[in-house]
Amino acid sequence: MPRAETVATDTRPGGHRTVFHGWRIVAAFAVTQTVGYGTLYYAFAVLLQPMATTLHTSTTAVTGAFTASILAGAVVAVPVGRWLDRHGGRALMTTGSLVATTLVVAWSQVRTVAQLYAVLIGIGLTAAMVLYEPAFAVIISWFDPDRRAKALLAVTVVAGFASSIFLPLTGQLVDRYGWRTALLILAVVHGVVTVPLHAFIVRRPPRGPSAAPHTVSAVRGAAVRAALTDSRFWCLAVAFVAHSAAMSAMTVHLVGFLVREGHRATFAATFAGLLGALSVTGRLLLTGAQRRVRITTMVAAIFGIQAVAALCLPGIADSAPGAVAGVTAFGLGFGIASLAAPALLTERYGTAAYATIAGTLATPVTLAKAGAPLGAAALLSANGGYSAVLAAISGTCLVAVAGILTGTTKPAPVPALAADLHGRTSSTPGNAE
Structure with a gap:
């Protein structure tokens, strides 16, 4: 215990x-x-x-x-x-x-x-x-x-x-x-x-x-430069920006889509609300599989499932079982990015400048989160139906898959001290249960 x-x-x-x-x-x-x-x-x-x-x-x-x-x-x-x-x-x-x-x-x-x-x-x-x-x-x-x-x-x-x-x-x-x-x-x-x-x-x-303050500052700067000059960092940025856009657009427009398919508003709202609970399931799956499957493989697979679910929803969501199946499959990917991004960033660039590097990634991700629902609304207005919106969401999920799979998880060449500035190693007793 x-x-x-x-x-x-x-x-x-x-x-x-x-x-x-x-x-x-x-x-x-x-x-x-x-x-x-x-x-x-x-x-x-x-x-x-x-x-x-x-x-x-x-x-x-x-x-x-x-x-x-x-x-x-x-x-x-x-x-x-x-x-x-x-x-x-x-x-x-x-x-x-x-x-x-x-x-x-x-x-x-x-x-x-x-x-x-x-x-x-x-x-x-x-x-x-x-x-x-x-x-x-x-x-x-x-x-x-x-x-x-x-x-x-x-x-x-x-x-x-x-x-x-x-x-x-x-x-x-x-x-x-x-x-x-x-x-x-x-x-x-x-x-x-x-x-x-x-x-x-x-x-x-x-x-x-620990090193002197000026050395610590230099190491943090080296870690940030290593990330920003690494093409794999920008592949991750593309992946998480695309995924954030897809999640945000689906969150805002799912209820309207289900109502348009003939479901009662209460049914639509209830199942849209389940996306938060489904995100927990996805996070548990990701964490449980990390020791057996590469995290990039697992994340890409979940993003791919979301792409298929979004593309299939217009054809299956007119029935309650079809709507439930589609929303459930898509909902597994909600919240995955919040665990995958820290794992990939620390694996590649250490922890010395994690917050700065994560903040750099968070900026375009947040912009996508804010803008995607507006873009989806414009697409909905132009096409008069949700099929184009869901196809666009599916496409952005596929972009996220490509971004995650690009490159390897081999750590970037950051100075050794950048991995940890707190005088700890992976076997430090203080980190044991």
């Missing part, structure tokens, strides 16, 4: 013994990511129509504010990554949680569309400080490769149910109290849960003997 807490011997002079806090941090992030995504991301879908009605504007205008929020997060992805590499996540994530909570309160009080845009752009900036990217960077700094996948999986499995928890919760709050009071309640939940957990649990791992 795993022990609740593992003690590691610090390699610094004096032989001080320090507590390994990695699994405590994982447990904290499992909670904060669930609440963070539920409040800062998923709640918007429930609030969309009530806000448009109250502000006397169109749902398109309100949706634009959400798109602006996502784009704001893309803008700060690289600076946030650099901060994390240099200073860790504690101060950044605590500050981000405090500001995000304040902004959710401000969101409840907006009176104009301009105010809504300003608040949601602020929320997008703070979301980049508190959600998956910074959380993963902290976890990667604590865990060796043997335990890293399990730690990341633990967080994403729990957070994968954020939509299943917060969509109905937000709906009930809106029905009972109205959208403004619902946001105030969500702000309280967000602040009470995320601020203390980030402030008191998150910390940097103990360092062993």
Whole structure:
């Protein structure tokens, strides 16, 4: 049975013994990511129509504010990554949680569309400080490769149910109290849960003997340059950008497609909501297969299944069993990228500059996530049906397959110190269960 807490011997002079806090941090992030995504991301879908009605504007205008929020997060992805590499996540994530909570309160009080845009752009900036990217960077700094996948999986499995928890919760709050009071309640939940957990649990791992600061900076710079000059990094970027575009477009347009196929709106919404739960299944499959199958092979196979599912949906979704089969097959790939990207980046470029490199990748991925639904809507308007949209989604999944399979997983030629700046190796006792 795993022990609740593992003690590691610090390699610094004096032989001080320090507590390994990695699994405590994982447990904290499992909670904060669930609440963070539920409040800062998923709640918007429930609030969309009530806000448009109250502000006397169109749902398109309100949706634009959400798109602006996502784009704001893309803008700060690289600076946030650099901060994390240099200073860790504690101060950044605590500050981000405090500001995000304040902004959710401000969101409840907006009176104009301009105010809504300003608040949601602020929320997008703070979301980049508190959600998956910074959380993963902290976890990667604590865990060796043997335990890293399990730690990341633990967080994403729990957070994968954020939509299943917060969509109905937000709906009930809106029905009972109205959208403004619902946001105030969500702000309280967000602040009470995320601020203390980030402030008191998150910390940097103990360092062993390390190089001088200027050497550490040089090593991080070398790791970043190695990634940005490696063609395989850009193949990964193409893969994850394409996949993000496909997931985002499907998320937004799946309900409309199923309704157009003759299904009741409640049926369509229920099965669209299952995408979050199916993402957990996909993550479990990926992590379980990693020791037996190359991660690139497994990810490419899942992306390929999604491509086939999207292409087949127009022909099978008119019946309930066909719709269920198609959505289930496609849903297995939801959330795969959130585990595959950290594994591939750390395998190839080490952990010294992980957050900066991941932030560089996150920028185009986030832009695709924001823009794909708009492109799909334009394609839908031009063709008058969903077949072209689903064919485009299938095609982008195939592009993702090609990107993942291009190149090998052989590590890039980064200086040895770039692999780990925390004085740990894969056999460090502190990383054992």
